Amino acid sequence: MKLPTFKLEEYFSRTEFKAPYLMCCSDAESFSLQEILALADDETRSIWETLRLGYTQVQGSPLLRSEIAHLYPGLQADNILCCAGAEEGIFCTFFSLLNKESHAIVVTPCYQSLHTLALSFAGSVTTIALDEAHGWKLDLDRVKDAIRPNTRLIIINFPNNPTGALLNENEVKDLIDIASSHDMYIFSDEAYRLLGSSCLTWDVPLACLYPKVISLSVMSKAFGMAGLRIGWIATQNKELLKSIEFTKYYTTICNSGLSEVVSLIALRAKDIVLKRNCEIIDHNLSLLDSFFSRNHTLFSWVRPAGGCVGLVNSHIATPIDIFAQELVDNTGVLIIPGSVFDIEGNTFRIGFGRKNFPEVLEKFETYVSRYLNNSCQS
Ligand SMILES: Cc1ncc(COP(=O)(O)O)c(C=O)c1O
Structure with a gap:
């Protein structure tokens, strides 16, 4: 390939x-490293100062994953898998979920790999373009019309890159109804969540709402810490999380321990x-x-x-x-x-x-x- x-x-x-x-x-x-370290509490400062530079846990450190889980009401540390930026989360999830027998629906425009990795791993892909004339609205009837018997995954990215579009609460509910009535997964790239004018509480991550959602997020965007290369996927579906972890064994195995501690400090000071x-x-x-x-x-x-x-x-x-x-x-x-x-x-x-x-x-x-x-x- x-x-x-x-x-x-x-x-x-x-x-x-x-x-x-x-x-x-x-x-x-x-932020500078110095600025973030100044936000450390006693526990995280001691973790930073005594850190040993060996391999780290494949899933991400338990402390980091429980801090991340606080962003997902109802989910726990074992619903989270850390990865190298958001990009590895996209790659490993699509690799695990899609194959040449499956069809995927991708809402466009979007971050390129959401589209091109779906094209690479799935047998076929239908794109649904957001409608600029209606404020970049997602036409859910078009999503319904695109569904085939082998549609496995709907791929969305809200807040959207590059348009800044969002789904409202009703649209989220309707999309989940569509996915659940056809037993499909939703991959929800929420890399820009928590960021924007209205934003500290941008509604609920989709992973909290339906067991077949994989929510993706990362330190890169809202936290401005892309250099840490710490991202994560969150899902209620632990079996799926395990299969994505199996793919990670072939990509990065585990995350940088330094980046994990800095992420933990930043998340606690979010x-x-x-x-x-x-x-x-x-x-x-x-x-x-x-x-x-x-x-x-x-x-x-x-x-x-x-x-x-x-x-x-x-x-x-x-x-x-x-x-x-x-x-x-x-x-x-x-x-x-x-x-x-x-x-x-x-x-x-x-x-x-x-x-x-x-x-x-x-x-x-x-x-x-x-x-x-x-x-x-x-
Ligand atoms: C929507 C979206 N998803 C994923 C990524 C990849 O993020 P990262 O650089 O953290 O891997 C980006 C980067 O621009 C993005 O805009």
Whole structure:
């Protein structure tokens, strides 16, 4: 089996560490190790100071998993499997659940591997596109119509990357009814949960609501700690969790002990960590509201309901791939053209979770106004 090019990660690997002004990041502002260690309680400080650098438990340390389980009302440590970032959770779950006899439904647009790994492991895949004209709504009738006798898995990602769309409570209930009446699994990528303007309590993770849900989350986004490479899957279904663990024996075996302790400290201090990041996002969104009202003839979007990314429509005539290249060459400001997400038209993804976003947005706006002046004159 040959995996297709991961367009998003390939784009980042070419650009992210060269461009000085990232306007497209999908994670919230990070913390220094020193800042996180300062939040340790007596127990976690002693664990950090006496840590030995051997192998760790495959499932993740029991203390870390019980801390994670607090995010999932009704679930316990043994409902959690830690993995290397969210990515390993996607890979191991799809590898365990899908085979060439099975069909999967993927809601798009989404983080690329949710789609391309389903295509790689399942026999067939149906995509259901969110509807921008209706605020990126998921059409549940289309989900129902896509179901086949061999449909095993519905794959969703809310808050959505790249649109920031959310499901409301009724939509979640209806989706679960659809899945349970056909005995299907739901893979719910909730990497952006707990992050966004309304957010500390973004409803209940789907894994708490139906035994055949696998909820995915990670330290990378809301906590801004992507470098730790600690993610997890949560499910009521312990048999399934075991089979995903069997796949993990072939990928990373276990997590970094250092990262596990730092994650434990950050999770115990989550009120402080998330509050800071949600405040940054609220502030940046208010700047974006003014930006879009000043520039409504040039740019528009459906305001994200959660998370820290959104998809912008550009009404500037220049094709977005060219515009994005000229932008980064001239200003160092990096956006991600929609083509990287296989989205047609002149769209680009922005991320507004970082502290320097106001400065980057200002550079972007200045560039756009000069750009338009120059195009008018030439
Ligand atoms: C929705 C979603 N899921 C999973 C991932 C992968 O996350 P990680 O880098 O923590 O593996 C990302 C990264 O951007 C994402 O946006």
